[in-house]
Amino acid sequence: MSDQLRPRSNGSKNLRTVARHGRLKRSSALATIAKLIAAGLAVVMVSGVSVAAIATFDVAASVQPDVVLDNEVAGVVPQIDAIDGGVNVLIVGSDSRVGQDAIFGPEDSTGNLNDVTMLLHISEDHQNASVISFPRDMFVPIPSCTDPEGGSFSAMSRQKINTSLSYGGLACTVSTVEKLTGLEIPYAAEVQFSGVMAMSTAVGGVPVCVAEPIEDEYTQTYLDAGEHMLEGYAALQFLRTRHGVGDGSDLTRINNQQLFMSSLVRTIKSSETLSDWTKVYSLAKAVTANMQLSTSLNNVDTIVSIALAVKDIDLDKVVFAQVPTGSTTGGVLPSQPAFKDMFTALANDRAIVLSGSTGAGTVADPNAVVEEPAATDEPAATEAPATDASTSDPEATTDASAEPTDEPDDGTTTLSESVTGQTAGDLTCTAGRTLRDQ
Template sequence: MSDQLRPRSNSSRNLKTVARHGRLKKSNAAVTVAKFLAGSLAVVLVSGFSVAAIATYDVAVSVQPSVHLANESNGPVPSIGAIDGGVNMLIVGSDSRVGQDAAFGPEDSTGDLNDVTMLLHISEDHSNASVISFPRDLYVPIPSCPDPEGGSFSAMSSQKINTTLSYGGLACTVLTVEKLTGLSIPFAAEAQFSGVMAMSSAVGGVPVCVAERIEDEYTGTMLDPGEHVLEGYDALQFLRTRHGLGDGSDLTRINNQQLFMSSLVRTIQSADTLSDPAKVYGLAKAVTGNMRLSDSLNSVTTLASIAIALKDIDLNQVVFAQVPTGNVAGGVKASQPAFDDLFEAVAADEPLTLSGTTGTGTVADPNAPVEAAPAPAATTDPSVAADPAVTEAPVATEAPGAVLSKSVTGQTAGDYTCTDGRLLSEQG
């Protein structure tokens, strides 16, 4: 998101060291609440994969008071299961100040740019998922897009991807990414600053690790090495910062956002949030009113079914990746053939395996928890244990799926990383 704003200073807690880690008939009101809680579940699960904080609309507010008719019967609460097949959903974060807190500046201080553009892909068998980020300065061809006020806009051969939201709205961003990747994307959502702030606060803060001090005057982010639990405004500014980390580019900012998203997923999982209806409800309420959903997503049932498809995926099977790019004047362009290879693997529904680094914005966390090695299988035959020449046959392992080019940076939700900050003295 744009960093033109110089906000108030960061006030998060700084640590000097890294710490680890009889049956009644249901009424219409009961049905409404049940539907809302299903939608709330979708908020929590899907938002874990989106810095833009995917949210359902507030059903409890949108449903008007009902009148029960004499011949009307109350049906059962609908049963919701995982969505059939795979999912492609585009998630964009807008830098628009319209309707946002005054701390972000006047409503007319910016346009409406999609400074965060991410594709969520869930595999057909719901065994893995990926979140693929597109840099805001990526030059792309923009197809002809419908004008929200009628008619259509002409196609353009090369413009930055973050202009698509202001050019033709969310529908234009989707059309552009479809043309760029060759994928069909039936679902889309747009979030603004306040949604990100609310989600981080609703979970009680998100822990982030800083390896080297971050100093960014543009976002007011000043963080010493160690672990910091960020929420609300501070969390948002951490996500927006770029001058104070890595090489100061938008590419390193994406690395930092992936670190935050991974931690958010782990936070939600470790806190048993999903088993606490009050927390689920609170998370849903926290992000209410901060989303624009495509018609295909404007349904509690659809949101919940997508969420259910995500909830059992192992953290190590959730891959955050940044599309491979090369520098050009004023921005970046897709790096071939690695770019096309990435989306061919997604189209083929192959699990993605990273072979590159986390990127220049983050480094591996030296204090990451280490999983204990599984204990050897017990045997009742003493001769096997006594004979050192007898060894177990190697266990066959599944193919890793599509091994991506080293130019594709990223991490899994199970990877612990730290921000590689930089000082003001290192910034040109």
């Protein structure tokens, strides 16, 4: 049989019981209002992590049917306090245009592909967060998945990761990333185009820097060099543009998306946003009808508890990274051992540190203000005169082969230079691409 998935009959489906949270009792009007406010605050607290992450934390968390994952967190729903330990959340951006006629016109025949797949990892001590992007054209094994409409799909040894959503829905994408990374992912959310538009508008626009002009006929994105305040449809098209950025590949588009997300983090953490309750509430309501949550995430208390775990993380400790890949016919493949090292670090709850560039899709902002080190009144230390260790200390040795003293482990792992990305505190500009270069 070819590697293309084929659904099996309903009779071959292997059913199993999955624990779900019980339904909450109907609360009073006052309790309901309190939860809506808490959910609104949750949006602000966590929205700094990624565009799609914001969309998972919404006032109306039960607007759409939830999705049962293999690693659901069963049991008592956590109270309104920071969630215990580390957290893994998969955020999927769907290219589906169903129900979005106002944006794209009449629905077309495009499939439901996860063209954006990001893994949010919050450390156990809630001191750092990582957002890992998976290129849509990366070939990966896809496990056997249940067809949401009945039956199941056979496992595949090699398919592009962005097809997993169309085969078995959000749960299939989660299972695919779990198999690929070795991590357990108990929380997930699927976001559509319109959610991104609403979020950027809710905060009053997101400032982006463009180093060279962007010209893209496919998304009708044309931006001159300089700074632009983007919201709504313009923000969506900026995130979607590929031909007008870097080398025109999906890899450099991810660099551009990380630039936008970093700027969005800074915008939401700014006093102008946090002190404006209209913006806070608008952000909370922006994506009401544009997401689907896993059962484990479809609860306001759970949402707020995750929010509280990330609200105080420093910008420089929110890392956006793209998995390392190498080219192959028709797409890319994970690059080893750098790929394995990245997820081994996350599995061991180590903070990841970037050593490579931001990627070909972005460049450092030449106008960024660099803080000078604080001046000190203390006189500069003078070097002590060199001495012969062999005569000043009878036990000293000048043997070059002697073992150095082990330095204490600081709990971080520096990733390979092949891993591109930036922190939320890094200021970057888009490396635009004109029609002449396409």
